[in-house]
Amino acid sequence: MKDRRIEIDKDLKPIIPQFLENRKKDIKEIESYLKEDNFKQIKIIGHSMKGSGGGYGFEEITKIGEKIEKAAKDENEEEITRQVEYLNIYLEEVEVVYK
Amino acid sequence: MVININILIVDDDKDIRLLLSAYLKKEGNENILFAENKEESYKHLGIGDFEKSQEIDLIILDIILGKENGIAVCNNIKEKDEYKDVPIIMITAKKEKDYLKNAFKAGAHDYIEKPINKIEFLARIKAALRLREEMKKRKGREKELLKTSKKLKKANKKLEKMASMDGLTGLANRRLFDEILKKELLRAKRNNSTISLIMADIDNFKDYNDNYGHQAGDQCLKKIAKTIEETTNRPADLAARYGGEEFSIILPDTNKEGAIKIAEKIRENIISLEIEHAKSDVAEYVTLSLGVNSSKINSEIDDKRIEEFIEKADKALYKAKENGRNMVVSN
Numbered sequence: 017m018k019d020r021r022i023e024i025d026k027d028l029k030p031i032i033p034q035f036l037e038n039r040k041k042d043i044k045e046i047e048s049y050l051k052e053d054n055f056k057q058i059k060i061i062g063h064s065m066k067g068s069g070g071g072y073g074f075e076e077i078t079k080i081g082e083k084i085e086k087a088a089k090d091e092n093e094e095e096i097t098r099q100v101e102y103l104n105i106y107l108e109e110v111e112v113v114y115k
Numbered sequence: 116m117v118i119n120i121n122i123l124i125v126d127d128d129k130d131i132r133l134l135l136s137a138y139l140k141k142e143g144n145e146n147i148l149f150a151e152n153k154e155e156s157y158k159h160l161g162i163g164d165f166e167k168s169q170e171i172d173l174i175i176l177d178i179i180l181g182k183e184n185g186i187a188v189c190n191n192i193k194e195k196d197e198y199k200d201v202p203i204i205m206i207t208a209k210k211e212k213d214y215l216k217n218a219f220k221a222g223a224h225d226y227i228e229k230p231i232n233k234i235e236f237l238a239r240i241k242a243a244l245r246l247r248e249e250m251k252k253r254k255g256r257e258k259e260l261l262k263t264s265k266k267l268k269k270a271n272k273k274l275e276k277m278a279s280m281d282g283l284t285g286l287a288n289r290r291l292f293d294e295i296l297k298k299e300l301l302r303a304k305r306n307n308s309t310i311s312l313i314m315a316d317i318d319n320f321k322d323y324n325d326n327y328g329h330q331a332g333d334q335c336l337k338k339i340a341k342t343i344e345e346t347t348n349r350p351a352d353l354a355a356r357y358g359g360e361e362f363s364i365i366l367p368d369t370n371k372e373g374a375i376k377i378a379e380k381i382r383e384n385i386i387s388l389e390i391e392h393a394k395s396d397v398a399e400y401v402t403l404s405l406g407v408n409s410s411k412i413n414s415e416i417d418d419k420r421i422e423e424f425i426e427k428a429d430k431a432l433y434k435a436k437e438n439g440r441n442m443v444v445s446n
Binding site: 027028067068069070 | 128129130131133134137138141181208229230231232233
């Protein structure tokens with residue numbers, strides 16, 4: 017397992033919990049969209065994740081978002097599931113240190 | 116940072132809106148407004164059917180707003196005059212860089228890339244706010260300049276008026292008389308109308324000065340000027356102080372009969388002032404002799420023609436003096 021300690025600007029301390037909470041919501045939404053084969057919505061979620069993750073200091077979330085976006089475009093259900101599972105683990109294990 | 120700065124963040128992603136406002140607030144910008152689409156941003160900006168609720172100093176605008184196009188929004192905002200001087204910073208992802216050219220064309224001032232980098236972001240915000248402040252200052256200075264230039268114009272007008280006014284009597288001076296007479300002669304020629312000129316001179320004024328002193332003489336001149344001014348009260352009439360105790364009155368669109376009437380009225384009004392004049396050989400009060408010239412102008416108006424016109428009135432005045440003063444004579 018990779019080191020999950022992440023250093024984040026202390027200015028962001030008040031909004032980080034909300035951000036991570038929103039990613040958990042993303043997971044639930046993606047799972048339900050998957051059941052409907054609604055790849056379009058999944059793509060949008062991936063795109064936003066890609067856009068915001070790095071800004072908050074979570075490069076990994078940007079990478080996951082990018083992969084989800086691409087997989088949704090390809091309608092690759094398997095890959096989406098894999099990324100969502102990985103995101104889930106990441107969110108469980110990530111440890112934020114404010115600097 | 117500047118106080119009372121309003122910043123509008125337009126982004127469809129709530130996480131981005133939160134992130135940007137967290138940084139801005141840390142820098143002391145408390146007044147932050149949010150919009151997640153075109154309509155909401157127009158609501159804040161008072162565009163379309165919406166009324167503006169506050170001044171906006173800086174707009175941070177996502178280049179892609181879900182299905183809507185941030186560049187088109189930028190374009191619409193910049194079309195409004197009041198937002199010409201409000202900087203817009205576009206937010207773009209790396210892959211959207213091709214759109215940037217269009218964003219700048221639409222009036223965007225700068226851009227920041229996703230993922231947002233705090234230092235980069237704040238540096239660009241600071242630069243944009245500095246620009247905004249300078250523009251505001253410039254506008255203020257322009258206003259100040261306009262005010263000064265208006266004041267200057269007013270002062271110039273006053274100066275011009277002063278330069279064409281006789282200092283003692285407040286009537287037009289010789290300079291203005293010459294200018295207006297030429298204008299009116301040209302106009303009379305153009306309109307084929309009759310123009311009249313009255314030359315008037317105070318009778319035995321030298322004796323008056325010798326007897327009562329120059330200060331009394333000045334007072335006398337003032338009273339007479341005032342009476343002449345009041346008696347020639349049509350808009351186009353011009354009463355001037357021609358020389359020492361000599362006055363001239365230009366009467367456009369006035370025939371001989373009318374001019375004589377006015378001259379006679381002046382003469383009566385002067386004697387009615389009852390300014391004591393013990394050394395006068397005409398009356399016990401100050402009196403005026405007046406010469407009237409009325410003519411239609413058929414020849415070219417040049418200096419010679421103008422001189423002639425004045426000379427005729429002068430000759431009539433001379434006759435009035437010769438014939439016993441305190442009277443009106445016409446040519």
